[in-house]
Amino acid sequence: MIPYVNEYDTPNCNTLAETAKKSIRTPESLGLDRCIQCGACTASCPAARFSDYSPRQIVKKVLENDHSVLESKMIWSCFYCYSCNVRCPRNNSPVTIVQVLRQMAINEGIGVEKLAYFLEIGEYLAENGASKVPETGIRNMEKDLGERWIGIKRNLGSTRSEMGLSSRDFRNTNGEVQAILESTGYFEREKWIKIKIEEKRIHGFVKTNYSDKDKKNGEFGFESDRKYTGQEAITV
Amino acid sequence: MKAIESIPDRKLLLFKSCMVGQEYPGVETATRYVFDRLGIDYCVNDEQSCCTGIGHYTDIFEGLTTAAIAARNFAVARKCGYPNITCLCSTCYAVNKEACELLNTNAEVRDKVNSIFKEKGFDDLVYEKGDMDSRTNFYHAVEILLSKVGQIKEAKKFDFSGVKAASHHACHYYKVKYLDVVGSPENPQLIDTIAEACGASPVRWYEDRTLTCGMGFSQLHLNKNTSLQVTKTKLDSLQRAGVELMLHMCPNCHIQYDRYQPVIEKEFGVKYDMVHMNIAQFVALSMGADPYKVCGFQTHSVPLEGFLEKTGIL
Amino acid sequence: MTDGTTEGLNKAAVFICHCSGNISEHVDIDTVKKTLKAEGISVYDYEYLCSSQGQALIKNKIIEGHLDRVVIGSCTPSKHGTLFKKCVQEAGLNRAGLEIANLREQCAWVHPDRAGATEKALSLLKAKLKRLENVEPLEDIKVDIVQQALVIGGGIAGITAALNLADNGIPTFLVEKDSSIGGQMAKIGKIFSPDKLAEECAMCSLSPLMNEVAAHPKITLLTWTEVENLSGSAGNFTVRLKKKPRYVKDNCTACGRCSRVCPVLVEDEFNCGYMDKKAISLRFSQSVPKVYCIDPNHCLQLNGETCGKCAAACKNGAIDFSQKEEIIELNVGAVIVATGFEEYDASQKPQYGYGIFENVMTQMELARVLGINGPTKGELLRVSDFSKASSDPAPATCDSRCESSSNDSCAETPKRIVMIQCVGSRDEKEGGNRYCSRYCCMAALKHASLIKKRYPETEITICYIDVRAFGFYENYYRAVQETGVNFVRGRPAEVIEKPDKSLVVRVEDTLNQKIKELPADLVVLSAAMIPSPGTKKIASVLNLSQDESGFIKEKHSKLKPVDSSLDGIFVCGTAQSPKDVTDTIAQSGLAAVRARAFITDSPKTLDNEIATINQLLCTRCGGCLKCPFDALSLNESGRVVLDPLICTGCGYCTELCKEGAVKVAGFTKPQLKAEIEGVLEEGDMLGFVNSGIASLTCDNIGNSVLTYPSNVKLIRVPTSLVVDIDLVMHAFRHGASSVLFVEDPPDNPRAEAIYPLAVRHFEKLKEKLGDSGNRIHFKKAYVPNIKGLAGTFTSLAREGEMIK
């Protein structure tokens, strides 16, 4: 399989750490090499608190240049909340590293099925200059949020008008956004991703249902099935 | 740390947010209502596009795409003479600020973006180093409110005294570019200070105060269970603290708390007593704005009528 | 002296050392002798010139032959330069009449080819002879050093330094800004020690020392006093002090009657604000001097209200509201700065809840709570459980109560304590400090151990990143582990307060990869050590270099750990860097020794190879005032004057002066020209070598059996700044194929100032030389990089040969 080339986010380097540091998603002062495995990131991380996820472990894998991290489900659990970013005493930024790792995974066709849900955002942006919740998301939301929300959405145009806004959040981008997405390779990549997803579907790797209720698999030697501990402190 | 005195009130481009426009248009109208009354010089420009944030953080855009879209929006801001990009959404704020830093420091990316513009004949979009300053050209609308907190206090029409309000400060405002924020990212008081000026009694400290809202971009959709657990954690804490009003500064948090509070109540069998709004909506209310025509509360999932009646607005 | 050469040469002689074969095996000494003799020069050689016999030979020949110029061909002048200088001076020769040619490290040892080495030795000796033709005698510059010292700061560092100075006979002033000496050590209660696994009583060690200070005939103690200003130069400083009024005279007997009647309560800094004291009080009961002091900000009487209750209560009439601020001027030869540290303000890390949650405290605050003279009289209580108790003015002597067992009303004693390490240390985030504070791992272990001993039921957990129990302290660490203290390896994310005021610490136990929520009744933060405000202030008053965090920077971290950036000013204790009491005392002793050595070396003979100003040529344009060390200034009458104690002889000013009025003694243009002429042959590579690290590095090439061609000729200069375009052209005219400047790397304060100037100087030279610019080169010489330097020599020399 030929990996997708995304030279700005994932420059081709000898090690994962080098790629992470040279990526344009990464600030220059990133303290990746200085990580002391103190765990402040993990202790601050909402994903780690409620699932088997650990930014510290991810950083360790990256520093060990262990490419299996790309295959790990872990990297898809980050909230991009930047709590680790603000707490790391070494000015490392696990959240930035996870972003680069996800891009690297995508290049390899790993985890692309998770993107299927969101690809629509790009198309919508090209056409309308704005983003929106993808259709599948809307259907899920309709299910969850029920009639009240459906009603709100149905009346949105008139509500907006009553409030003195245009009936739709209108953007006039003169086709420039469409052109930018095209020239920066968005559509090419989208196509590539779609093909990958299709390949995987054929090979039966992909579940069509996205509500991932799987139990965590205990990768990286984590305890599996850690229960949500709630707010009460555990006594040690 | 950002000095409050350095926050401008002129030449602000009020940067439209997709999630505000589609879910809570009242945040935009309330902000405009307040800005108008504070005498702030701003404009809204339909040529501005989405910042790409939603796609960027669901990993579907490459960094280059985000940078190019940002460069285009910067050109829109400069061309209309309103170069101080002022965001309603914390993700717009972070994405734009980071993109500006990238365009200023990375010549390779800048050249690439410019070559695309030139190739397409968009010569007026070309970004030269230093066209925007990542520190002084990017603001969150709430920062503007904070800089006018004295005026807000004077313009107060309603008495919210005794209203136990708690704030949720947006992660992408406080934790991404944490050196360039108002106050400490570990103990943010931005919203509380404004809420206090409107007469509310802010609950300045509650458990898990800096915890993220739980939306997590793809997480709400891919790992809904975890996502809602995070949201629930914070709602639980607020409930224990006896909070009746939760104030936010970002439409994504807003969706997570307002839209999903009823869902969490149903799925986890809990009950919460608080209502939600953006701090700009709260300031507008305090200045006497119409809860529906200006604040757009009819688009909220958690009904606010009880709160509005209690405080004498309805 | 500069007249006719033949006559001059008659009175000159050359001494060559064999160095027991080290030189003679590579240099044909007979040939050298013959050649020189043929030119009418007296030459002597000896097996070991540095031996006493060798020195006697030199002295005899000087006296016998009425010699006034001597060239010694021997090992590097860095080795025996001082010895030979003393030797010729004892024979009545001016030291300017001595030149040393380095025939060993820069000739015999680096040129295996005997003919080449011999030829080079000859050229080196001739160059030195030629240099001596232009010699002018150098007057010794002597300054008197004031025989008194000043120590600023009365913590354990200042106390130790002052006692050491005084015990060695130096009259010493000890200035303390507080009302009592003792510093932070007085507050910490017990101290950990490296050899015993027990904690000692800090006050028991400190108190006798404080009393000794007060009683020492050679120490003048000035408490409640601050340094306003320092002027003058090393050896003769004038210090202006401001002594604040205490409003209590020295006949106070510390009976405490005044304090009991005083109606005003003041927050007590000594007890971290956990306790109040009166407006008239002692800092702590063992204060030295034991004289009460009125807090002028809170006393009613001093703030316009009528009170005077204390004066009425005092049976000794010690209270005197008419006392005024006093300005004291002192003259001292040396200064020791010992102004100490303060604890980091942990509220800068709100995630740990300090200042937000009542039961989060720092180690220093815990020390006060555990202190027998503290707010709870040593009982371990949560802050939320003890109410502010007014200080008991009756002195609680520590020895009597130190080991008293706990009273058993342990109802509120915290059951679970969590300590968080490295708060504000090892932290790159805003408001944090990058360094390790060095004391806090041990302080945490100490407090854990103290608590475990008195309250064995208490559960204590220390959250650490690394436990830094360096050296013998590891024993202590092991002992504490055995008491059952828990250790969790992880930096906590945050502290959470529960409605019942109990706390939870969220941390990842990185050793088993579990996120833990540790319940705690009390959370103790091991906050960083940061320079005290007094340290930062004194650094700016005295104009001392500070590091990025504000600690006072030493001249060299290894070799000169207590010398500040200014001569005659020394630094010790936590004003210099974070450290514990043991290290503080060791360092303070050294500071005292260094200060004493500086003072007793009086009158001080200064290195005379420094700038001199020819007042006849000087137009007072002020061009030279840009001296990087501020050694030059205009005096009242407008004359440019040089401070010989400050000038480093770098030569930067020689270039600045357009009139040629400034020169560096020993390295004047005629002298350098003469040496150039003497040393050079066609096609030689000429190196100008900084006499510091660069010379050492060149010598080291010889010590390391590396070689380079013998057409490499080196001339020692104070810095390359004395070499101007004229000299470079002169070298080219006399056959140099290329010129290389070898400079010291910028890693000591002097070189940090010089190096950039030298680089700029070189670039300008290159530009001015135009086409010949590519014949000059610049190299930074690190001592370990001898191979690189030898390589450069070799390649430049080869190029020279090829051109030839």
Ligand SMILES: Cc1cc2nc3c(=O)[nH]c(=O)nc-3n(C[C@H](O)[C@H](O)[C@H](O)COP(=O)(O)OP(=O)(O)OC[C@H]3O[C@@H](n4cnc5c(N)ncnc54)[C@H](O)[C@@H]3O)c2cc1C
């Ligand atoms: C909680 C805690 C526990 C500790 N426990 C131990 C332990 O068990 N064992 C151990 O070895 N070490 C311990 N230490 C470290 C120990 O306290 C220090 O190493 C020691 O006190 C340093 O002494 P110092 O004289 O350098 O500074 P300081 O004690 O700070 O003394 C400086 C003095 O200078 C005065 N001063 C400041 N500025 C000026 C000025 N401008 N003019 C005049 N005077 C001025 C101050 O008032 C003060 O009296 C502990 C530290 C802490 C915080």
Ligand code: SF4
């Ligand atoms: S907080 Fe920073 S230093 Fe600590 S483990 Fe995480 S990435 Fe490494």
Ligand code: SF4
């Ligand atoms: S950004 Fe991701 S890794 Fe970092 S704290 Fe948030 S969820 Fe955890």
Ligand code: SF4
């Ligand atoms: S009453 Fe007089 S003697 Fe006694 S402590 Fe006070 S000032 Fe000193």
Ligand code: SF4
């Ligand atoms: S005069 Fe001042 S110090 Fe004396 S008792 Fe009154 S308030 Fe206290």
Ligand code: SF4
């Ligand atoms: S001594 Fe220990 S607690 Fe203190 S900074 Fe160093 S490692 Fe951290």
Ligand code: SF4
């Ligand atoms: S030789 Fe150097 S230190 Fe001395 S006065 Fe001249 S410039 Fe200053």
